[in-house]
Amino acid sequence: MQKIRPCLWFDDQALEAAEFYVSVFGGDSRIVDITYWNEGSPKAGSVLTVDFVLAGQEYLGLNGGPEFTFSEAVSLSVDCADQQEVDTLWAKLTEGGEESMCGWLKDRYGLSWQIVPRALPELLGDPDRARADRVMKAMMGMRKLDVQALRDA
Template identity: 65%
Template structure:
């Protein structure tokens, strides 16, 4: 199977977004920047697209115009080993004008949605004791940034 490559449509901010994401995720880089030529439809020399990698996962950002914008129907999950990683990615992705949502979701300053999720969440929500799982779920539903200690305490009753 070929590797899937998410293509992110921006108005004019593809290069700025790629630089931002590369600064947030370790082992990431901008691979290639293409520019519009004389054929348009944008001004010649302006950025058409940016190929970049986030920890080995390729992405393309395209400056396609204002016709399409991001919404929560598509998001990227950031699995986090512990609370320190949750805190890092939450703060980094919100930097510069992002917006908190609920249950570990946020929008970055470009409007792209992310789910910053501790690995412990799956363990807690999938607990064989349905009461523990239910308590963890109720706790999660009341949170913005997920708090591993608070989720565990809720599960424990």
């Protein structure tokens, strides 16, 4: 077990969300365990928690009710090898969700993601500060990040 793992609070969609995320990331992603509300609780027999792994990272999904919702204050940042991976993840995660700016999106459950091409930190850290500034300006005008447009900046 990982020492620290994010706990994602859902109203009542933790299992549905975990299954969706596992289908999006594949590979080293899976549902590990499901626990249920005990008899005597208002939600007896329904899913309480879902332990799952996405690309080797452990998460806990909790069906805690509608009291709390996700905000952009916390997001999951995904390192993407290339434009194809950016495009694939963007399409899957925005389905039923919404695009935001600078590579950010909200999925159908309201969770915020940053879909980041591996080239971005390199381009933003370019020793030519004028070029790095052009990359930043280009990125600020994008929704889904376009690696070639960032390189061309």
